Amino acid sequence: MNESAYRVETTSRLAQWKIDTLSSCTYRKSDPFRIGNWNWHLTVEKNKVLYIKLYPVISNLTRESPPIASFVVRVFCSVGNRHTLIHPGVTDKQLKNIDDFVWSIETPLSGKFIIDVEFLDLKTTSPNGGEPCSIWGEGFSQRQSNATVLASLGRMLSESIHTDITINASNGSIGAHRAILATRSPVFRGMFSHNLKEKELSTVNIPDISIEACQAFLNYIYGSIQHTEFLTHRLALLRASDKYDICDLKDACHESLIEDIDTKNVLERLQIASLYQLPRLKEGCMRYLVKFGKIFDIRDEFNAFLQGADRDLIAEIFHEVLSAWKGF
Incomplete structure (x- = not known):
């Protein structure tokens, strides 16, 4: 199996692992990927039930200040009609080891599928005590x-x-x-x-x-x-x-x-990036829509967006789509 099979693609708050196929009685662990202050792993284990686990890589940081995470996990399966399984979501759960978050899926999955983890917030405990603080507020205060x-x-x-x-x-x-x-x-x-x-x-x-x-x-x-x-x-x-x-x-x-691109704001952010010449925001929106496949989740909104968007911007989007298809 090639090395890319273990690679997790990320934006600032989104991690996505594409898996071509899993045979029965299989265990697979992703390469480490970074979200926030921590490196993470995803694992899948397939027996009679499919188990998905998310946990931080064990380190001094994890031991001293384990992440307190809020996130949603989705599984997109591409066999037959595209369908999606969505975990109810996790709110403010401290993650220390491999058993702190386990999602068991009894629905049979075959062929290609995508595990999509969207981090809503990551908090860390203060060394002086008190309430946990979101790490995404730290950069501003610093x-x-x-x-x-x-x-x-x-x-x-x-x-x-x-x-x-x-x-x-x-x-x-x-x-x-x-x-x-x-x-x-x-x-x-x-x-x-x-x-x-x-x-x-x-x-x-x-x-x-x-x-x-x-x-x-x-x-x-x-x-x-x-x-x-x-x-x-x-x-x-x-x-x-x-x-x-x-x-x-x-x-x-x-x-x-750039930090909180999601399906509700990505098209507006893309227009803003084009209007104010914000290349990293534009790149982040393009990756979110095309590389991470979110363009399929907002088809109606995207079709409406195309009616009034700048022609050069539309051309850039379709160039990204074509490039992604060539590399698929």
Whole structure:
């Protein structure tokens, strides 16, 4: 059997193992694959019943901080009419060894099938105790610099300390500081450095953003944004970061949008990636749709998407589909 038979393909939160065939009384273990902070294995064991197991590779990290996982497992079988078996799902279960998650399937499976594991969340226990924390929130918090300085900047915004510029959103206004805005954005700096109406009137009009999203935008600039606030307003923040040339915010939005691609948002994310020139997001959406076969799960939505999508984007999608078929 070739080496690819044991390889598990992954995105940031999705693992997929394609198995050509399993004879009776067979045991097979995948190569290790990485999701989050841990390396993982999938195993299948076929006797009278098919057993699927998911567990982390034993290591010092696993012993000291075993993952607390929430995920859904699906099995796609391609013999005859395509059908899907879906595990009810696992929520906040600590996984330490090979017996912590076992799915027994009594339905006979033959021919090619795919094991698909979608991780909804991965948590780890804090060394100081307390509630487990999601690892997908850590990267955002780690990007925050000196906490004292950021807290001071946040107070300047929240308490309107010596504000000298007014931001008019679509449904409200917020006071801000032109020096901070100019430092963070070359577009704002240009507005305040030349004899433009923004400099003369001490106002900036942003009519395409709500007051809530504008507050999140300013909170990011001042270093006081909360992770939940960031997630809620990611798309508006992406538009604002592109418009005002704030590269680190655009990069943060780009990375975050890659992390939770699913069937409900993949087509929207694909359009966003094309519009704002986000190559890694586009690649992630393409892989999810084509390589992982999710295009078949959203046929109606995909057909509707094709009616209004950009022609160049449609051409890229079909190029990916044709390339995948050639390699199948």
